[in-house]
Amino acid sequence: MDRARRARRLRAAPRQAWRDATLLDVGREAGVSAMTASRALHRPQLVAPETAARVREAARKLAYVPNRLAGGLSSRRSFLVLAVVPSTLNPTFAELVHTLQAELHASGYQLFLGLSDYAASREDELVDAILGRRPDGIVLTGVEHSPELRRRLLRSRIPVVETWDLGPRPIDMLVGFSNEKVGRAAAEWLLDRGRRYPALVMADDSRAQARRAAFLRLLEERRVRLAGEVVVRAPSSAGDGRGALARLLEAARKLDAVFCSSDQLAMGVLFEAAARRVPVPERLAVMGFGNAAISAHTHPPLTTVAVDGARIGREAARMLLARLRGRPESRRSRSLDVGFTILERGTT
Amino acid sequence: MDRARRARRLRAAPRQAWRDATLLDVGREAGVSAMTASRALHRPQLVAPETAARVREAARKLAYVPNRLAGGLSSRRSFLVLAVVPSTLNPTFAELVHTLQAELHASGYQLFLGLSDYAASREDELVDAILGRRPDGIVLTGVEHSPELRRRLLRSRIPVVETWDLGPRPIDMLVGFSNEKVGRAAAEWLLDRGRRYPALVMADDSRAQARRAAFLRLLEERRVRLAGEVVVRAPSSAGDGRGALARLLEAARKLDAVFCSSDQLAMGVLFEAAARRVPVPERLAVMGFGNAAISAHTHPPLTTVAVDGARIGREAARMLLARLRGRPESRRSRSLDVGFTILERGTT
DNA sequence: CCGGCCGATGTTAACGTTATCATAACCTCC
DNA sequence: GGAGGTTATGATAACGTTAACATCGGCCGG
Numbered sequence: 001m002d003r004a005r006r007a008r009r010l011r012a013a014p015r016q017a018w019r020d021a022t023l024l025d026v027g028r029e030a031g032v033s034a035m036t037a038s039r040a041l042h043r044p045q046l047v048a049p050e051t052a053a054r055v056r057e058a059a060r061k062l063a064y065v066p067n068r069l070a071g072g073l074s075s076r077r078s079f080l081v082l083a084v085v086p087s088t089l090n091p092t093f094a095e096l097v098h099t100l101q102a103e104l105h106a107s108g109y110q111l112f113l114g115l116s117d118y119a120a121s122r123e124d125e126l127v128d129a130i131l132g133r134r135p136d137g138i139v140l141t142g143v144e145h146s147p148e149l150r151r152r153l154l155r156s157r158i159p160v161v162e163t164w165d166l167g168p169r170p171i172d173m174l175v176g177f178s179n180e181k182v183g184r185a186a187a188e189w190l191l192d193r194g195r196r197y198p199a200l201v202m203a204d205d206s207r208a209q210a211r212r213a214a215f216l217r218l219l220e221e222r223r224v225r226l227a228g229e230v231v232v233r234a235p236s237s238a239g240d241g242r243g244a245l246a247r248l249l250e251a252a253r254k255l256d257a258v259f260c261s262s263d264q265l266a267m268g269v270l271f272e273a274a275a276r277r278v279p280v281p282e283r284l285a286v287m288g289f290g291n292a293a294i295s296a297h298t299h300p301p302l303t304t305v306a307v308d309g310a311r312i313g314r315e316a317a318r319m320l321l322a323r324l325r326g327r328p329e330s331r332r333s334r335s336l337d338v339g340f341t342i343l344e345r346g347t348t
Numbered sequence: 349m350d351r352a353r354r355a356r357r358l359r360a361a362p363r364q365a366w367r368d369a370t371l372l373d374v375g376r377e378a379g380v381s382a383m384t385a386s387r388a389l390h391r392p393q394l395v396a397p398e399t400a401a402r403v404r405e406a407a408r409k410l411a412y413v414p415n416r417l418a419g420g421l422s423s424r425r426s427f428l429v430l431a432v433v434p435s436t437l438n439p440t441f442a443e444l445v446h447t448l449q450a451e452l453h454a455s456g457y458q459l460f461l462g463l464s465d466y467a468a469s470r471e472d473e474l475v476d477a478i479l480g481r482r483p484d485g486i487v488l489t490g491v492e493h494s495p496e497l498r499r500r501l502l503r504s505r506i507p508v509v510e511t512w513d514l515g516p517r518p519i520d521m522l523v524g525f526s527n528e529k530v531g532r533a534a535a536e537w538l539l540d541r542g543r544r545y546p547a548l549v550m551a552d553d554s555r556a557q558a559r560r561a562a563f564l565r566l567l568e569e570r571r572v573r574l575a576g577e578v579v580v581r582a583p584s585s586a587g588d589g590r591g592a593l594a595r596l597l598e599a600a601r602k603l604d605a606v607f608c609s610s611d612q613l614a615m616g617v618l619f620e621a622a623a624r625r626v627p628v629p630e631r632l633a634v635m636g637f638g639n640a641a642i643s644a645h646t647h648p649p650l651t652t653v654a655v656d657g658a659r660i661g662r663e664a665a666r667m668l669l670a671r672l673r674g675r676p677e678s679r680r681s682r683s684l685d686v687g688f689t690i691l692e693r694g695t696t
Numbered sequence: 697c698c699g700g701c702c703g704a705t706g707t708t709a710a711c712g713t714t715a716t717c718a719t720a721a722c723c724t725c726c
Numbered sequence: 727g728g729a730g731g732t733t734a735t736g737a738t739a740a741c742g743t744t745a746a747c748a749t750c751g752g753c754c755g756g
Contacts (some may be wrong), residue, residue, distance in 0.1 A: 016506060022712055025638045034738050036539070038714065044362045048734060063503055069426065070712035073417045080481075089442040102465050105495070111431070112460040115449050129458045133428075155411055157366060191727045238645035264642065271647040274622065289366040294475065294612065294642070297586035299619040311482040370742055381706055386744065396704060418742035421711045 012287055013269070021062035029058035041066070044130065072134060079109050081320065082130050083139035087115040088235060092309070093292055093320035096163065097219065098314030100139065107321050114144050125175055127152050137320045139163060144206065145171075159323040161316045164307075165207055166337060172293045173323070174335040175315045177307050179207050182340055183214030186259045186287055186305060189342055190219075195257035201244040201265050203234040208261035211289070215259060226251040236261065241268020242275075256284060257348075263288035263304055270298055286347040300346025307340050362605070369390050369410035377406035388503055389414070394655065405486065420482060425458035427457050428652070429668065430478050431487035435463040436583060442491055445509060447661030457484065464491050467535050485668045487511060492554065494521075498669055503664050507671040508666045512655075513555055514685060520672070522665045522683040525655050527555050530688055531562030534607045534635055534653060539566075543605035543633055545575035549592040551582040556609035563607060576600040584609065588615020590623075604632060606694075609642045611652055618646055619696070634695040648694030655688045 027037035032051060035075055039046045040055035047055075058064075072078035081104055083123055085093055101111040114130060129150070130138060139155065140162045149173050153160050160172040165179055190198050200215060204210045219226055228251055230244035241260060245268070248255055260266040266288030273280050280286055280300060288295060291306035320331060380399060387394045388403035395403075406412075407483035418499055420426035431451055433441055451461040462478060477487060479500070486501065488510045498519050501508050508520040513527050538546050548563060550556045567574055575597055578592035589608060591614070596603055609612040614636030621628050628634055628648060636643060639654035663684055670677060 020504075020712095021715095024712080034712085035714080035737080036735055039735085042714090046734080051734080052718070063500070065479045065504070067421070067477060067712050068419045068480060069421045069482055070741090072420055073415070073711090073743085074713040075715075078417065087442065087446045089437045089439050089445065091437050091439060092569055094437040096434065097437065097463065098465075101435065101465070105473075110462075114458075114460055115445065117446075117449070128413060131413045133418055134415060152411070156368075156413070224747075238642040242645055267642060268645055271645060275647045294586045294591070294615060297590055297616055297619060299623045368742095371744095372742080382742085383707080383744080384705055387705085390744090392706080399704080415742050418711090419744070421713090422742075422744040423745095424711075 001123065010034035013041065014066045020067070021059075021064045022067070023064075025062055026055060026058045026064050029062060030054040044271070052277045069292050075280060076134075077175075078134050078136055080110050080133065080135040081109050081139060082133065083138040083141055084116045084126070084130070084137040084143050085112050085141045086111050086143070087117050090142065090240050093164070093291065095309030096141065096313040096316075099310040100317050101313075103314055103317030104321070107319075108232060109324075111139075123149050124152075124320035124343035126186050134180075136324055137161070139316055139320070144237050159320055160318050161256070162314050165210075167333070170335055171335070172197065173316075175312050175338060176287040176336075177318065177338055178342045179210035180214040182289065182305055183211035183216075184218045185340075185342060186211070186289075187215045187222075190257045190259065190285060190287065191222055195287070195348060196224065197232075197252070198224065198257040198334075199248050199252065199255055201230050201232070201241060201248070201259040201269065203236040204231050205234040209260060210235070217232045224313055227257075232265070236273065238264050241265035241270075242272040243268075245272040248277075257287070258284065259287045259289075261289055263290045263292035263302060266302055266304065266347075267292075267298060269295065270302065281347050285309070291343060296345065298347075301346040304343055305340055306343050308338055311338050353433055353524045366416070369407075369412045370415070371412075372404045373410055374403060374412050376411060378402040380490040391521075400433060409660050417480070420541075421660070424482075426482050426484055428482040428483045429457050429459050429485040429487060430481065430690055431459060431461050432464045432478070432491050433461050433473070433489045434491070435465050437556060437658050439641065441512070443657030444489065444664075447658040448665050449661075451662055451665030452665035452669070455665075457669075459487075471497050479506070483636075484672055487664055487668070488519075499504075509668050511664050513558075514683070518683055519666045520682070523660050523667065523686060524684075525686055528562040528639065530653055531559035531564075532566045533688075533690060534559070535566035535570075537565045538607065538635065538696065539570055539572060541633070541696060545570065545602040546572065546605040546607065547576035547578075547596050547600065547603055548574065549578050549580070549589060549596075549605055550609040550618065551584040551613070552579050553582040557580070559609060575603050575605075580613070584613050586612050586616035586619065589613035589618075590620040591616075593617045593620040594599045594624075594640065595628070595685065605635070606632065607635045607637075609637055611638045611640035611650060613693075614650055615640075615642065615646060618650065629695050639691060644693065646695075651693045651696040652691055653688050655693050656686055659686050 023037045029035045030037060032055065034245040036047060036053050040052045041059060074211055083097060104111050116126065127149060135158060138158055138160045142164050153171055162170055162174045166174060167174040196318040200212055203214045216226065228248045230243060230247055232240040258269055260269060266286050269286050270280060273284055278284050288302050288304035292303045295302040295304050349385045371382040371385045375382045378385060380403065380520040384395060385403050388400045389407060389678045390401040418557045431445060453460050464474060469526055475497060483506060486506055489536060490512050500517055510518055510522045511524055513524040550560045564574065578595055580588040580592060606617055608617060614634050617634050618628060621632055626632050636650050636652035643652050663686065
């Protein structure tokens with residue numbers, strides 16, 4: 001029996017051809033225990049300076065890379081934050097995730113992005129994929145979520161920050177701006193500058209529709225009629241914008257302003273206007289949303305609604321870190337409206 | 349002594365306020381061992397159908413989410429693939445990562461993206477962040493890497509696929525296109541269409557410079573002189589493109605074509621031409637690179653070099669999965685040139 | 697009717713780290 | 727000069743999972 005077991009051992013032994021260096025290896029190399037090696041690398045103030053140096057040298061020599069699976073399992077802290085971003089890799093969110101990453105990194109957390117595949121993959125798989133890695137925090141960016149997702153995230157007790165726009169019922173924490181206010185402000189902007197025949201070119205996603213509704217409400221208040229409207233399938237492109245202006249010009253006799261749900265659409269409108277020799281802004285005002293990188297450099301430069309992505313990223317990180325540090329927080333501080341600005345450029 | 353230990357236990361007990369359900373909990377609920385519960389969820393064909401059903405029901409009831417830290421630690425397979433993407437969230441890579449994600453997902457792997465912060469964060473931190481999570485595979489996308497990075501990745505023995513463009517010495521596997529061929533092809537394209545005074549507007553990154561060098565080489569072969577050149581700091585924007593054309597027009601008497609290192613630059617050139625009433629393509633041909641979403645819809649639509657991101661993603665996944673399945677592979681199959689196409693549109 | 701095999705399940709021991717407590721050496725202060 | 731504290735380190739036991747082997751019926755063929 002004992003012999004059989006030994007024989008098995010011997011057979012099994014060479015299975016492992018290659019093993020990463022572990023703390024045990026590092027400790028052995030430095031002449032200390034694995035525990036001391038761990039402390040030396042992670043919290044050097046707890047060990048003698050000379051020991052710390054020896055351990056660091058050993059780690060370097062063995063090319064030791066801490067196994068964070070094991071660390072996370074043991075300490076129940078993964079130092080991992082997972083963000084969900086649309087798989088379009090929309091540069092709209094570039095500032096946001098960049099700032100988020102920088103702030104989290106400064107506090108020792110790592111950020112990884114998971115792609116939300118719009119409708120393609122089942123949402124429960126997404127949640128499993130995320131929760132299964134046991135992140136310390138979750139950031140949702142430009143993501144529509146079902147009640148099911150909401151329920152499962154709440155149940156997980158992992159801190160969640162939703163970002164980008166302000167929804168009615170946040171899951172947990174929330175940083176963004178109000179689409180209603182944007183729609184209202186855009187309408188006011190155009191009317192206050194003397195436009196009387198405003199039209200809309202909007203994508204059919206819920207956020208764009210929120211802006212649309214608020215835009216229309218203000219028009220009603222001011223007793224101005226909508227001169228035309230085109231709704232396009234999200235995600236919207238410049239091509240949609242061109243087609244939309246073409247249709248508007250054919251349908252509406254009078255038309256002196258277009259508010260678009262994205263800068264891409266607005267850019268398309270601009271190109272179509274150029275192709276048809278409709279002077280912008282003299283005969284037609286164009287207003288976009290999102291302040292894409294290109295928008296400042298079109299001809300004429302595009303007037304648009306800008307959202308401060310860096311600020312959203314920073315505030316999201318702040319909220320998340322506060323929670324992770326176990327700070328008490330007021331109800332009020334769980335939700336933040338960062339507002340927006342209208343950048344007046346050449347198209348209005 | 350024994351009493352002291354028991355007392356400690358009692359004191360320590362209520363420390364854990366909340367615990368996720370584990371396989372032990374699921375097993376208990378279903379009346380089986382943790383191991384059987386694991387098998388029932390992971391490889392149901394190994395357990396009795398009735399048992400599998402009971403375990404699934406128990407898992408559902410307890411909202412069990414498998415802990416992949418523990419799973420990965422135990423099995424040495426994390427089913428995780430980490431990709432590094434530029435923090436600009438360049439939509440250029442959207443197709444690539446989308447396809448990559450889909451293909452990997454279909455084989456049970458998860459894809460997460462890490463942001464490469466360009467120069468900002470130290471590269472060893474990036475590597476630690478990635479290697480520490482013990483992914484089964486790594487995909488590098490649009491990333492320049494140092495010899496140090498290369499060394500550490502090789503040492504980790506984790507399969508690595510570099511994507512997007514073909515470099516001289518791949519770390520491991522490689523899928524992309526040749527910048528040299530692009531530069532050559534662009535020059536030929538313009539000359540073959542009768543342009544005689546070509547100029548360049550290029551970013552200063554190494555890839556753009558590779559295209560530039562090949563472009564110049566072809567010009568030499570054909571005994572054509574470069575009519576002008578502007579180099580801009582990466583990442584390049586449409587604003588840079590406008591400025592570049594302005595400078596070119598001031599400096600060069602004759603100028604009938606511009607090849608840009610990105611569609612953003614080309615778009616800027618287009619806008620500047622429109623602002624200065626230089627007719628495109630009659631007086632000036634413009635050619636971009638990258639086939640941005642907007643490029644098909646500019647006025648006139650932009651002629652550009654298109655790279656098939658979806659194909660790159662698919663091939664990268666294929667290579668990675670083959671390696672993960674332990675297939676033998678030929679040297680040749682470790683590197684793949686997917687080529688590119690020149691989309692003739694309205695600007696040449 | 698028994699040896700061997702198969703199918704279903706259980707037991708044990710990793711995986712690599714950190715939390716927690718133990719220990720031992722060295723101070724320090726009256 | 728010893729009680730009490732501090733500092734540096736070690737030993738042990740988790741963390742939740744899966745690999746590897748063990749076990750235990752039942753079934754089949756001779």
